Amino acid sequence: MPVPNRYVIVGASHAGLEALRAIRMQDAEGSLAMITRDDALPYSPTVLPYVVSGRSAPERVALKDEAWFAEQKAQLLRGRTVTAVEATANQLRLDDGSLIGYERLLLATGAAPQLPPIPGLRGVKFHVLRRLDDAIGLHAALPSVKQAVVLGAGLIGMHAAENLAKAGVQVTLVELQPRVLAGYFDADAAAIIESAFSDRGVRLLLGRRAAGVAADGAGIRLQLDDGSELTAGLLLVATGVAPAMECIADSGIATDRGILVDERMQTSVGNVWAAGDVAQARDFYGTDAGARIINGILPDAVEQGRIAGQAMAGDPALRPYPGGVPLNTYTFFGQQAVSVGRQDIGETVLREADRARYLKIVMQQDQLTGIFGINAPFDPGIMWELILRRIDLGPLRAAFLADPQTVARRIMSRSWR
Amino acid sequence: MPAYNTIAFRPELCNGCGDCMRSCASVKTGSADPANSRIQIAADDGSYALALCRQCADPKCVASCPAAALDKHGDDGVIAWDGSKCVNCLLCTVGCAYGGIVYNAAERHVVKCDTCDGDPACVKVCDTGALRYITTARIYNEVGDLEDLFAPGLSGCQGCNTELVMRHTLRRIGPDTVLATPPGCIPGMGAVGYNGLTGTKVPVFHPLLTNTASMLTGIKRQYRRLGREVNAVALAGDGGAADVGFQSLSGAAERGEQILFICVDNEGYMNTGMQRSSCTPFGAWTSTTPVGERGRGKTQDAKNLPVLMMMHNCEYVATASTGFMEDLYAKLDRAIDASKRGFAYLHIYSPCTTGWRFPSQDNMEVARKAVESNFVLLWEFAPGEGLRLSRDPGRPVAITEYLRVLGKFRHLADEDVRHIQGTVNRNLRFIEGLAGGQHPAMASLAADRADQAGTQR
Numbered sequence: 001m002p003v004p005n006r007y008v009i010v011g012a013s014h015a016g017l018e019a020l021r022a023i024r025m026q027d028a029e030g031s032l033a034m035i036t037r038d039d040a041l042p043y044s045p046t047v048l049p050y051v052v053s054g055r056s057a058p059e060r061v062a063l064k065d066e067a068w069f070a071e072q073k074a075q076l077l078r079g080r081t082v083t084a085v086e087a088t089a090n091q092l093r094l095d096d097g098s099l100i101g102y103e104r105l106l107l108a109t110g111a112a113p114q115l116p117p118i119p120g121l122r123g124v125k126f127h128v129l130r131r132l133d134d135a136i137g138l139h140a141a142l143p144s145v146k147q148a149v150v151l152g153a154g155l156i157g158m159h160a161a162e163n164l165a166k167a168g169v170q171v172t173l174v175e176l177q178p179r180v181l182a183g184y185f186d187a188d189a190a191a192i193i194e195s196a197f198s199d200r201g202v203r204l205l206l207g208r209r210a211a212g213v214a215a216d217g218a219g220i221r222l223q224l225d226d227g228s229e230l231t232a233g234l235l236l237v238a239t240g241v242a243p244a245m246e247c248i249a250d251s252g253i254a255t256d257r258g259i260l261v262d263e264r265m266q267t268s269v270g271n272v273w274a275a276g277d278v279a280q281a282r283d284f285y286g287t288d289a290g291a292r293i294i295n296g297i298l299p300d301a302v303e304q305g306r307i308a309g310q311a312m313a314g315d316p317a318l319r320p321y322p323g324g325v326p327l328n329t330y331t332f333f334g335q336q337a338v339s340v341g342r343q344d345i346g347e348t349v350l351r352e353a354d355r356a357r358y359l360k361i362v363m364q365q366d367q368l369t370g371i372f373g374i375n376a377p378f379d380p381g382i383m384w385e386l387i388l389r390r391i392d393l394g395p396l397r398a399a400f401l402a403d404p405q406t407v408a409r410r411i412m413s414r415s416w417r
Numbered sequence: 418m419p420a421y422n423t424i425a426f427r428p429e430l431c432n433g434c435g436d437c438m439r440s441c442a443s444v445k446t447g448s449a450d451p452a453n454s455r456i457q458i459a460a461d462d463g464s465y466a467l468a469l470c471r472q473c474a475d476p477k478c479v480a481s482c483p484a485a486a487l488d489k490h491g492d493d494g495v496i497a498w499d500g501s502k503c504v505n506c507l508l509c510t511v512g513c514a515y516g517g518i519v520y521n522a523a524e525r526h527v528v529k530c531d532t533c534d535g536d537p538a539c540v541k542v543c544d545t546g547a548l549r550y551i552t553t554a555r556i557y558n559e560v561g562d563l564e565d566l567f568a569p570g571l572s573g574c575q576g577c578n579t580e581l582v583m584r585h586t587l588r589r590i591g592p593d594t595v596l597a598t599p600p601g602c603i604p605g606m607g608a609v610g611y612n613g614l615t616g617t618k619v620p621v622f623h624p625l626l627t628n629t630a631s632m633l634t635g636i637k638r639q640y641r642r643l644g645r646e647v648n649a650v651a652l653a654g655d656g657g658a659a660d661v662g663f664q665s666l667s668g669a670a671e672r673g674e675q676i677l678f679i680c681v682d683n684e685g686y687m688n689t690g691m692q693r694s695s696c697t698p699f700g701a702w703t704s705t706t707p708v709g710e711r712g713r714g715k716t717q718d719a720k721n722l723p724v725l726m727m728m729h730n731c732e733y734v735a736t737a738s739t740g741f742m743e744d745l746y747a748k749l750d751r752a753i754d755a756s757k758r759g760f761a762y763l764h765i766y767s768p769c770t771t772g773w774r775f776p777s778q779d780n781m782e783v784a785r786k787a788v789e790s791n792f793v794l795l796w797e798f799a800p801g802e803g804l805r806l807s808r809d810p811g812r813p814v815a816i817t818e819y820l821r822v823l824g825k826f827r828h829l830a831d832e833d834v835r836h837i838q839g840t841v842n843r844n845l846r847f848i849e850g851l852a853g854g855q856h857p858a859m860a861s862l863a864a865d866r867a868d869q870a871g872t873q874r
């Protein structure tokens with residue numbers, strides 16, 4: 001058994017990289033190894049739809065290069081999958097049978113596509129979009145594809161559908177929910193997004209369930225719950241993701257839907273932390289302090305990664321995780337949709353919607369709980385802070401509702417000092 | 418990690434004119450529409466709020482970018498945006514709590530400040546001084562790696578400015594130095610040492626208050642005789658320089674000894690119980706100018722020691738303050754250089770938390786206000802150049818802004834404040850007169866220069 005590394009990070013994406021940076025701010029020397037199952041340099045899953053469309057070249061999406069890892073005195077092990085975490089022995093088992101010892105371990109393994117229970121799915125060729133190879137495969141398939149079916153109108157499905165459409169493919173989007181992006185927007189906002197897609201020839205089948213799928217020549221034939229049928233050269237399944245945690249199955253690390261962590265991203269095992277899409281952490285809006293959610297978004301992976309890194313390196317400046325706030329920026333066909341916070345807590349105090357612009361503000365007792373806009377300018381980073389700091393907007397309420405961007409900037413400008 | 422230049426905003430000086438935004442928009446987009454400005458100023462209840470990229474040291478926008486389109490440059494610290502990699506996802510705007518990276522509808526992508534390659538257009542048009550481009554980072558990058566030649570653990574008072582002055586100056590002057598620290602706070606805090614060990618990493622000695630400059634003269638001359646180039650440096654207090662030490666100081670200056678004499682002026686004998694010195698200003702409380710039934714603090718104005726030193730025809734004389742470090746370092750460099758040719762005298766104002774009675778965390782603020790109110794004037798003199806003011810004394814902050822922070826002035830009556838204001842005005846007129854060549858000494862200097870030019874030809 002070789003000398004264990006002071007730190008081992010599994011996963012080389014947003015959560016893992018941010019943890020590495022946070023560790024190095026505190027401990028410039030401690031031995032550190034980062035493991036990723038990808039052969040590629042670290043990249044973000046979020047950029048993949050643009051790799052599919054060809055806008056981003058696969059060799060230009062690397063978040064960090066080998067020189068950076070050398071500078072950080074960190075070892076990057078690429079193309080190696082962790083198959084088991086042996087927590088009692090403080091070691092990891094890799095797919096090539098080798099062992100890596102650790103003193104402190106971070107699991108930042110993210111999420112993996114979750115396949116829906118559609119009869120016949122396993123028997124046909126279909127695509128998912130999570131890893132760089134998935135995107136390169138999809139991009140390569142495009143020229144020969146005329147029609148595509150995308151299952152799922154979450155962020156991944158929507159991004160993929162748009163980029164397929166832009167590449168000239170006739171896309172049909174099938175979604176169980178009655179509207180797109182149900183997690184982030186209400187029906188009015190979704191309607192603006194939906195019409196942008198319809199205008200570009202994307203067919204939206206909402207409130208529809210796939211009942212079965214079969215091979216059809218080189219493509220597929222899909223039955224829907226209303227009895228109708230679709231054929232396509234390409235099927236993309238984007239019905240959701242689940243935390244990638246097979247490797248901890250027998251480790252004794254406590255899990256629910258994801259790996260359970262406390263406010264310092266520590267798991268039930270003292271020298272193991274988890275962050276990002278794989279972690280199930282405090283809910284900012286939770287009335288029950290023990291409530292844990294998976295907030296599978298990039299900014300939160302960064303946030304959690306930093307906290308985990310600080311905790312692992314014993315950084316006294318660590319501020320405990322305030323809890324996950326759902327938020328997203330979503331650009332579609334040149335329009336901007338931004339969603340910060342929750343729609344279903346508090347009351348809607350402002351709502352403006354027409355075909356091109358939408359703004360909704362939700363507050364609870366003079367505190368912001370959510371703000372949602374399409375083509376409405378405001379700074380999501382500042383709104384996130386207003387929510388996290390539970391800033392009392394009472395004295396400025398009318399002004400804030402009239403001009404949220406400027407007034408929020410004013411409030412933040414005062415609060416920095 | 419190097420330090421970087423930065424754009425600073427002082428809302429109290431802003432008048433909301435909007436020139437910065439128009440200037441930025443013009444430079445960046447060719448149209449002066451403030452909506453396109455990378456810097457945004459908004460009125461806020463009588464003050465102003467700022468939205469601008471802070472070029473964070475640990476930027477969240479960069480960490481939140483999935484496309485590697487944002488990168489903090491190591492050389493200038495600017496967070497640069499690469500349009501060829503950006504995918505317009507706007508996640509960077511989620512990472513920023515300063516409104517510093519924002520989607521621009523006209524340009525159809527996010528925009529942010531790039532500090533105009535170190536020459537920001539917004540700062541150039543700001544007439545009120547609300548926006549400034551701070552370049553002091555240069556100092557840290559230049560001297561940050563130099564060795565601190567004082568031992569750690571000197572026992573200065575909490576927040577002591579003098580300790581800063583000592584450490585900064587000596588690390589710049591360097592190890593080839595013999596240092597004199599006459600009685601005062603500097604040896605008092607342990608710089609000269611205990612039990613056979615010095616508090617410095619260079620030879621240091623403890624002359625009498627009266628003979629500092631004479632002893633340094635002898636040491637410097639002896640080294641010269643041995644053919645060794647050393648810096649002969651004094652770090653003295655205002656008591657040791659202006660009062661009992663003055664005759665040896667004056668003599669050495671008049672003879673043009675190759676000495677760098679630094680007077681750290683905290684306006685009194687602070688380490689022995691806060692007695693007055695000839696540098697203590699009018700009205701100040703000290704233990705020998707008490708405030709009570711009859712006493713109202715010092716009844717005389719301070720002696721203007723740096724002006725006296727200038728009249729010795731020194732190689733170089735300057736006043737400096739830790740509130741203005743770039744200026745201090747520039748003068749220190751000139752003084753070190755001048756001391757190779759003749760006598761160099763540097764007078765550094767050093768607010769004293771204990772003796773002046775103000776909270777220790779306010780030291781820099783006090784140093785700054787002293788200068789901004791013209792209570793302290795920053796200038797330099799070199800033969801052949803005459804006297805030059807180092808900063809524009811126009812638009813000073815009110816003298817009361819400075820006086821009211823200090824416990825030693827708390828008792829002042831309005832008439833005392835008027836007296837001090839009168840002294841400040843007189844000093845300013847005098848120095849401005851010298852700077853303008855109006856003083857007889859300066860006028861004859863100008864004539865000398867003309868003569869010299871004539872004879873050289």
Ligand SMILES: Cc1cc2nc3c(=O)[nH]c(=O)nc-3n(C[C@H](O)[C@H](O)[C@H](O)COP(=O)(O)OP(=O)(O)OC[C@H]3O[C@@H](n4cnc5c(N)ncnc54)[C@H](O)[C@@H]3O)c2cc1C
Binds near residue numbers: 010035045159275
């Ligand atoms: C198409 C798409 C679009 C998206 N769009 C957005 C968006 O617009 N906004 C947003 O906020 N979020 C978006 N997301 C989600 C966002 O990408 C994730 O929240 C974020 O990447 C999570 O980061 P992470 O570090 O937790 O995990 P991941 O990015 O999933 O990275 C996991 C890492 O772990 C490694 N790994 C996993 N298992 C193992 C193992 N057993 N052994 C070794 N290595 C392993 C992987 O190789 C990878 O390096 C999108 C995701 C996708 C797929």
